[in-house]
Amino acid sequence: MKNKKMILIVVGLVVLVTAVFAVVHLNTRTTVPEGSLLIQHQGKDSYVQLEKLTMSEVSGSIVNGKGEQIEVRQPGISIRDVLIAAGIDADKIKGVSAVADDEYSAEILSEEINEQSLAYLAKEEDGTVKLIVFGDPNMKRNVRNIVKLIVN
DSSP, rough: HHHHHHHHHHHHHHHHHHHHHHHHHHSSSSOOOOTEEEEEEEEEEEEEEEGGGGOOOEEEEETTTTTTEEEEEEEEHHHHHHHHHHTGGGOOOOOEEEEEEESOOEEEEEEHHSSSTSSEEEEEESSOOOEEEEEOGGGGGGSEEEEEEEEE
């Protein structure tokens, strides 16, 4: 009987600690309005409306983890153009972290951002955006549902 009480107390404590961490995690996440992209640069936050950005067709091929080539043809915008729309000089940055709504992120170097036709945010059918970096082996930086760009 005493062992059962002790087990219930330990399980209760584990549940309580888990609940506290879940609340802290949810309260510290940044909420980005739907249809917007948060740009963090030099300690300042600004928002870019995705529907106000001029999208063009992004086309090319990317290589997945199996080495297979996948053709890409969808609307999108270069990361350089997103930064310009946010009033940031893309030539004076070190790089950008593209962050998804689940906090998964990938780094894009300034050389990749400033090279023509290499790093894009592509619009999905559901209205979200994903990162496409042409020439990236194994789609290592395949970030979907991007909500934030952190400019370094």
